[in-house]
Amino acid sequence: MLNKYPLWKYLMLIFIICAGFLYALPNLYGEDPALQISGLRGVQLEATDLDKVKGELDKAGLAYQSAGLVNNQVEVRFADTEEQLKAKEALNHAYGENYIIALNLTPATPQWLADLNANPMKLGLDLRGGVHFLMEVDMSVAIKKNQEETVSSFRTDLREEKIRYARIGEFGNGVKVEFKSEEDLTNAKRALKKKHGDLTFDDSTDEGFFLTALMGEQKVKEIKESSLQQNITIIRNRVNAIGVAEPVVMRQGSDRIVVELPGVQDTAQAKRILGATATLEFRMVDQNGDPYAAQSGRVPAGSELYYRRDNGQPVLLKRRVMLTGDHIIDAASSFDEYGSPQVNIDLDSKGGSIFSRATKDAIGKPMATLFIEYKPTGKRDKDGNPVFKKVADVISVATIQARLGSSFRITGAGSPQEAHDLALLLKAGALIAPIQIVEERTVGPSLGQENIDLGMQAIQWGFLGVLLFMVAWYKGFGMVANLALGLNLVLIVGVMSMIPGATLTLPGMAGIVLTVGMAVDANVLIFERIREELRDGRGPQQAIHHGYDSAFSTIADANITTFIAAVILYAVGTGPIKGFAVTLAIGIATSMFTAIVGTRAVINLAYGGRNVKKLSI
Amino acid sequence: MLAVNFKTIAFMSARKIAMAFSALLMIASLASLAVNKLNFGLDFTGGTLIEVGFEQSAELKGIRAVLDENGFDDAVVQHFGSSSEVLIRLEPREGAKAAEIGDSVLKALRKADQGEVDMRRIEFVGPNVGKELTEQGGLAMLTALICILIYVAFRFEWRFALGSVSALAHDVLLTLGLFSILGLEFDLTVLAAVLAVIGYSLNDTIVVSDRIRENFRKLRKGGPEEIINISLTQTLSRTMITSVTTILVLLALFFKGGALIHGFATALLFGVFVGTYSSIYVASSIALSLGISKEDLIPTVVEKEGADQESLI
Numbered sequence: 004m005l006n007k008y009p010l011w012k013y014l015m016l017i018f019i020i021c022a023g024f025l026y027a028l029p030n031l032y033g034e035d036p037a038l039q040i041s042g043l044r045g046v047q048l049e050a051t052d053l054d055k056v057k058g059e060l061d062k063a064g065l066a067y068q069s070a071g072l073v074n075n076q077v078e079v080r081f082a083d084t085e086e087q088l089k090a091k092e093a094l095n096h097a098y099g100e101n102y103i104i105a106l107n108l109t110p111a112t113p114q115w116l117a118d119l120n121a122n123p124m125k126l127g128l129d130l131r132g133g134v135h136f137l138m139e140v141d142m143s144v145a146i147k148k149n150q151e152e153t154v155s156s157f158r159t160d161l162r163e164e165k166i167r168y169a170r171i172g173e174f175g176n177g178v179k180v181e182f183k184s185e186e187d188l189t190n191a192k193r194a195l196k197k198k199h200g201d202l203t204f205d206d207s208t209d210e211g212f213f214l215t216a217l218m219g220e221q222k223v224k225e226i227k228e229s230s231l232q233q234n235i236t237i238i239r240n241r242v243n244a245i246g247v248a249e250p251v252v253m254r255q256g257s258d259r260i261v262v263e264l265p266g267v268q269d270t271a272q273a274k275r276i277l278g279a280t281a282t283l284e285f286r287m288v289d290q291n292g293d294p295y296a297a298q299s300g301r302v303p304a305g306s307e308l309y310y311r312r313d314n315g316q317p318v319l320l321k322r323r324v325m326l327t328g329d330h331i332i333d334a335a336s337s338f339d340e341y342g343s344p345q346v347n348i349d350l351d352s353k354g355g356s357i358f359s360r361a362t363k364d365a366i367g368k369p370m371a372t373l374f375i376e377y378k379p380t381g382k383r384d385k386d387g388n389p390v391f392k393k394v395a396d397v398i399s400v401a402t403i404q405a406r407l408g409s410s411f412r413i414t415g416a417g418s419p420q421e422a423h424d425l426a427l428l429l430k431a432g433a434l435i436a437p438i439q440i441v442e443e444r445t446v447g448p449s450l451g452q453e454n455i456d457l458g459m460q461a462i463q464w465g466f467l468g469v470l471l472f473m474v475a476w477y478k479g480f481g482m483v484a485n486l487a488l489g490l491n492l493v494l495i496v497g498v499m500s501m502i503p504g505a506t507l508t509l510p511g512m513a514g515i516v517l518t519v520g521m522a523v524d525a526n527v528l529i530f531e532r533i534r535e536e537l538r539d540g541r542g543p544q545q546a547i548h549h550g551y552d553s554a555f556s557t558i559a560d561a562n563i564t565t566f567i568a569a570v571i572l573y574a575v576g577t578g579p580i581k582g583f584a585v586t587l588a589i590g591i592a593t594s595m596f597t598a599i600v601g602t603r604a605v606i607n608l609a610y611g612g613r614n615v616k617k618l619s620i
Numbered sequence: 621m622l623a624v625n626f627k628t629i630a631f632m633s634a635r636k637i638a639m640a641f642s643a644l645l646m647i648a649s650l651a652s653l654a655v656n657k658l659n660f661g662l663d664f665t666g667g668t669l670i671e672v673g674f675e676q677s678a679e680l681k682g683i684r685a686v687l688d689e690n691g692f693d694d695a696v697v698q699h700f701g702s703s704s705e706v707l708i709r710l711e712p713r714e715g716a717k718a719a720e721i722g723d724s725v726l727k728a729l730r731k732a733d734q735g736e737v738d739m740r741r742i743e744f745v746g747p748n749v750g751k752e753l754t755e756q757g758g759l760a761m762l763t764a765l766i767c768i769l770i771y772v773a774f775r776f777e778w779r780f781a782l783g784s785v786s787a788l789a790h791d792v793l794l795t796l797g798l799f800s801i802l803g804l805e806f807d808l809t810v811l812a813a814v815l816a817v818i819g820y821s822l823n824d825t826i827v828v829s830d831r832i833r834e835n836f837r838k839l840r841k842g843g844p845e846e847i848i849n850i851s852l853t854q855t856l857s858r859t860m861i862t863s864v865t866t867i868l869v870l871l872a873l874f875f876k877g878g879a880l881i882h883g884f885a886t887a888l889l890f891g892v893f894v895g896t897y898s899s900i901y902v903a904s905s906i907a908l909s910l911g912i913s914k915e916d917l918i919p920t921v922v923e924k925e926g927a928d929q930e931s932l933i
Contacts, residue, residue, distance in 0.1 A: 129880075137749065270742060271723040440719035441746035449673070450740040457878035464876050465869030472865055510809050513884050516873050517816060520866035524823065524858075527865075531858040553834075561826040564771055565819040568764050572815050575760035577753070583812040587819070 005544045006611035008604055016604050019596075020490060023497035029116055029123040030496055034108040035068065036087035040077040040094065041103050047075035056094065063093040080109060105247055106266060124500045127508035127582060128444065130458075132451035133265035134273055137442035138238070140258050145230040146176055146223065152332050153178050153202070153216070155352040155409065157195065164194045177202065177217035188212040227257060235260055238277060259441070270445050283328035285358075288369040288400060289319040309373060312396040320371050320397070325361045330354025336422035337412075344422035345414045355409025362407040372399045372413045374425075398425070458512035465516050466492070473523060477530050479619025483605045484526040487597040491522050494593040495586065505589075508582035518590030524561070525598035529554040530620055543615045551603055558595065566591050631852045631900055632845045632908060638901035642790060649797020656800045661807030664754050666712035666747035668721045672729060673738040677703035686732040692725060701879035705740070712747045719744055757811045761792065764818060776829055777916055783906035784825040787898040791821045794894050795887055810883040817891030820866065824859060824899035831855050832904065836914050844913055848904050863896050 040056060042048050049072075056077050057070055067090065068080040081087040087106065094104050108131075110123050128135050150173045157178060161168055168191065170181040182188045188206055192214055196204050202216040218226075231254055238260060242250045251263035267273050289306040294317035297308045306319045333349040350358060362370075375395040399413045446454075469488065473481035495515060499505045533550030541549065569591065572584035610618070662669045680697050683706060687695045692710060700707035710721060722742035729737050765785055773781035795814055799806050831851040839847055867889065874885035 139746075271720070274719065274723075439746075440744070441749050443719055443722065443742065443744040445722070445739070445742040447738065447740045449738065450671070454878065454880065457876060457881075461869075461873045461877040461881075463872075465872035468868035468872060469865045472868060476861065509880060510812050510884065513809070513812075513873060513877070513881055514816075516869050516877075517866070517888065520869035521820065521823070521862070523865050524862045527858050527861045528827065531855075531861075535854065557827055557830040560775060560830055561823045564768055564822045564826055567767050567771060568815065568819045568822065571764045571767060572760060572812070575756060575763060576812075577756065579808050580760070580812045580815070583809075583816070587816070 005548050006607045008607050008611075012600070013604060016600060019494075023490070023494040025116070025119065026121045026497040026501050027493050029110060029112040029121050030500060032111045032113065032123070034123070035080045035082075035111045036084045037078055037080045037107045037109040038087060038090055038094065039105045039107040040079070041075075041105070048072065048077055049075075053077050059094060059097045060090060063090070065090045065093060078107075078109065107249070108266070122500060124496065125506040126451075126455075127506045127511070128263060128265060128451075129446050129509045129579075130451050130455050130507060130512075131265055132446050132448035133263065134267050134270050134446075135264075135442075135444040136262040136273075136277070136440050137255065138234075138260045138262065138277075139439050139441045140231055140234050140260065141439065142227050142230065142258050145226055146218075147173070148332055149218070149226050150176070150178060151351055152349070153199070155355070156199075157216075158352070160195060160198055161191060164190070166191045166194065174215055175217055176223060177215060179216075180214045182212040182214065185212055188214055231258060231260070238262060242277070266448070270443065274440065283331070284373040284375060284395075285325045285327075286320040286323070286371055286373060287325065287365060288371050289321050290369070292319040294319045309371075309395060309397050311400070312374070312398050318371060318397050318400065320373065325370070326350075326354060326358050330357070334426040336419065336426040338419070339412070339414060343414060344419040345412045346422050346426050347410070347412045350409040350411075352409065358411075359406055359408050362403050365403050366405060367402065369400050369402050371397050372401075374398045454509050454512075458509065458516075461516055462492075462512070462519065466519055469519060469523060473526075477620055479609075480526075480530050480533075480602075480606070483602045483609075484523055484530070484598070486605060487526065487601045488519065488522055490601055491590075491594050491597040492519065494597065495589055498589050498593065499586070502585075502589075505585050506582060507586075508579055510579040511582040511586040514583045514586035515590065518587065518594060522590065522594035522598060525554075525558045525595060526602060528558055529598070529602070533618070533620055537618065537620075543610065543618045546618070547606060547610060551599070555599070558599065562591050562595050627853075628846070628849050629853045629856070631849050632905070635901060635905040635908070639905055642898075642902060645797070646790065646793055649793050649800070652797055652800040656803065658796065658800050658806045659803050660750075660754070661805045661810075662709070662743055662745050662750075663808040664750045664757075664806070666745045666750040668710040668712075668725070669741070669743045670708045670710075670722050670725050670739075671700060671741040672706050672708070672726070673740050674704045674706065675735045678706050680706065682732075683708070683729070686728055687725065690724070690728040692721075692728075695725075712745075712750075753808070757808075760811075761815065761818075764815065765789065768818075768822060772826070772829075776833060777912070779907045779910040779912045779916065780829045780833075780903075782910065783903040784822065784829060786906050787825050787895075787903040788818050788821055790898050790902045791817055791891060791894045795891050798890050799887065804886060805883060807883060809881065810887050813884040813887035813891070816888055817895060820888075820892060821895030821898060824862075824895055825903040827858065828852065828855050828899045828904060829907070832907070832912075836912075836916075844908055844911075848908055852900055852904065859896055859899070863892055866892050 040048065040052075042052075053070060053072055056079065060067055060070075060079070065086060066082070067086070068082055070077065070079040072078075079090065081090060091104055091106060094102070110117075112122060154171055154173065157171060157180065161180075166182075166187050168180050168182050168187065172179055180191065182191060185208060188208070192204055192206055195202075195214070195216065199216065201219065201222050203219055205215045205217070207213045207215070235252060235254060239252045242252055242262065242264065247264045247267055249265055251261065253261050255261045262277065264273055289303060292303040292306050293301075294308065297303070297306075297319055298317050302308050303319070305322050307322055309318050309320055310316065311318055330350045330353060331348055332351050335347050337345055337347055339345045373395050374397075401414055466488070470485045473484050473488075475481070477484065492515070495518065499507060529550050532554045533546045536546035536549050537543070566588060569584045569588040573581055573588065576584060678699070680699070684695065684697050687693070687697070687708070694711045696709040698707050699705065708725060710725070713721065722744055726737070726739055726742070765788060768788070769781050769785045772784050792814055795817055796806075798804075799810065804810075828851065831854055832848055835847045835851045835854075836844075839850070842850070870885050870889045870892065873881060874889065877885060
């Protein structure tokens with residue numbers, strides 16, 4: 004029988020329509036202004052913290068819609084942004100020191116929808132406002148640091164082997180050593196080769212006795228890779244400190260990092276923090292002063308009062324800095340002989356000699372490791388520059404057992420995780436300088452909202468124009484096509500909301516508008532075929548059947564080629580082009596489905612299996 | 621097959637004139653691209669762009685003076701969208717502080733007595749990033765064209781593939797030419813639009829080629845030119861309707877979509893016209909000139925596909 008669909012096809016269609024509506028639904032609910040409160044340095048919040056926040060809000064007389072623990076963070080929702088801002092101020096005032104308090108927009112999706120994993124579409128920064136940075140890591144510095152390290156370790160190795168050399172220095176992406184005799188050269192080559200398997204050695208006796216040691220490609224790649232990872236780690240830490248909800252920090256290519264901070268308007272502040280340096284200082288403990296007396300103001304001259312990070316106890320440190328973190332070239336966490344976490348630190352040669360001189364006469368005395376960070380206060384000076392506060396706390400106090408050289412360890416970092424983080428921070432602390440912002444895009448919140456409004460208006464007007472035109476041209480069949488077009492829009496929104504990586508951007512919205520215009524093409528092709536068949540004298544049922552049949556391969560060919568274009572755009576393009584490609588590809592898939600299967604189902608229901616005299620086309 | 625019961629429009633008789641016309645337009649586009657070049661936007665050139673909103677309509681002269689005083693004498697200042705919104709563009713600068721320029725311009729504007737200044741958008745792109753983007757954009761376009769060429773050659777025939785890819789190259793070149801002649805800014809969204817033009821034009825060309833192939837197999841009599849004319853006439857109403865609906869939404873985008881999306885809408889509006897024209901006069905003309913004939917299309921086994929279509933629809 005012609006133009007009859009089996010039951011399973013209707014069921015499938017109904018299922019897909021329902022799923023489409025269900026997953027598109029969260030977009031109607033919008034978002035609630037909220038505050039997201041998380042602990043410093045990854046501290047997990049508990050029910051007591053939630054009660055504290057609630058109490059503080061009640062005390063300030065601020066009304067909130069709901070408050071709860073989500074992923075070990077406290078989340079408080081408000082009715083409007085005014086209340087949200089007031090609450091942030093109040094909480095900041097109460098305990099800004101111990102928590103990170105971030106403004107956030109939380110989807111107001113009802114729980115039953117959220118349980119089905121139905122969430123609203125992610126909006127790009129051009130639609131919700133915020134800042135996008137592209138940062139480049141200067142790899143030449145990373146390589147240079149490694150070279151310096153090799154030079155100093157060659158020096159030590161040669162000294163240990165008692166081989167004399169004339170000169171040593173950096174060369175290419177490696178090290179070059181000059182010897183006085185060929186014998187020294189061969190001995191050195193043998194000794195160094197054993198210790199530095201990852202270097203390629205080459206000797207030359209043409210003009211003097213030279214030994215060159217170069218890094219292989221693999222080694223260079225490893226250095227670049229680890230530098231990038233370290234930088235991503237430290238930037239992620241900094242971003243967390245700014246207190247941004249849903250930040251994005253990810254690598255792009257071999258030496259770039261993308262940072263996206265939704266909702267952040269103050270780019271100067273963001274840049275300062277991302278560029279700020281965390282560092283260490285090593286200082287001697289002032290054993291003569293009384294730290295408890297110093298707390299009440301009596302700090303001895305030449306000393307400063309600090310507090311320990313682990314137990315909050317006061318410590319008096321000498322003002323004079325023995326060594327700063329600039330000289331650190333490597334840091335790694337491990338365990339000491341008692342199983343406590345420790346951080347092994349390697350210094351450059353200059354740092355090594357400073358340190359060895361400074362610790363020579365201090366054996367048996369306590370030395371403190373001071374960790375220093377620069378944090379934003381949220382205040383501004385009269386020029387509008389954000390004010391930063393130097394935050395320093397003592398992470399370890401250890402007795403110097405022996406004269407320390409270029410390689411030593413510090414204990415007292417706390418848990419193994421903290422030791423690990425500290426090692427990363429220290430390494431990155433020295434590397435953070437050569438990060439450069441190569442691209443910045445900031446979109447104000449008003450412009451973001453405007454973009455959404457304008458995009459929605461364009462979609463509405465374009466949609467309306469196409470609807471009217473199709474009805475005027477194809478009458479009844481035009482109505483069916485319009486139905487399919489509407490469903491197509493719902494499906495695009497539904498699929499966009501379902502795919503985790505899909506983000507709606509302004510060009511993406513333009514892509515949806517374009518899809519609306521082009522989606523009717525499949526129906527136009529089919530309807531024109533049906534008209535042709537009718538003109539050629541076929542009956543209505545035959546015309547519908549052949550119309551759909553003969554249009555199918557055309558539609559498939561045309562859409563597959565466009566789909567190829569969309570896939571290539573996604574693969575090769577960046578940013579806005581990717582956003583456009585995603586909506587285009589989704590639009591092609593959904594429009595093929597709705598225009599072919601969707602309209603056929605409706606037309607079959609209306610005309611199929613009956614004696615129809617005339618089609619409304 | 622029934623007789624063709626409508627009046628065939630003799631499209632192909634005008635093909636020599638059309639090809640000459642196309643050639644002329646392409647030469648004009650190339651010449652303009654060589655002389656005027658493209659007015660590349662910030663995405664490609666690098667530099668800084670700041671969009672600010674004022675409470676009332678803004679006095680450009682005053683803003684220029686303020687910027688001049690603060691050392692931004694190369695600033696291009698213009699209204700954007702409305703008279704109270706101003707766009708400031710600065711050349712790329714050397715040095716690590718380049719990323720801070722946006723903030724210092726904003727600070728200068730806030731200090732100067734111009735009323736409340738609302739930061740709407742700051743974009744900074746380093747010069748190297750821009751260069752990479754240009755290369756990437758060109759590469760994207762080229763890869764797209766080659767993949768499409770392969771698909772069409774595989775699915776149809778090499779003469780069609782060459783015809784449709786020529787039509788695409790023609791459309792892209794003319795769209796770029798239009799932007800060059802009018803001096804419109806060419807940014808990333810416009811690049812996306814040009815790629816969408818490829819998609820649209822291709823859609824059109826495939827529909828026409830598909831019908832030509834079908835008619836070559838179905839119609840017993842008639843030379844290649846006649847068959848192409850019949851096919852074009854048959855697809856004409858579909859071509860027009862799809863163009864009309866697409867143009868309708870593009871007009872909505874152009875008038876309602878805001879200033880940021882103007883370039884995108886302009887490129888696509890023009891692209892739809894050119895794409896419709898080229899599927900008739902470039903793709904089909906080239907396939908015909910290359911000597912497409914019945915024999916080229918009949919032996920293929922693609923016909924088989926029709927047999928199992930029932931289950932697909």
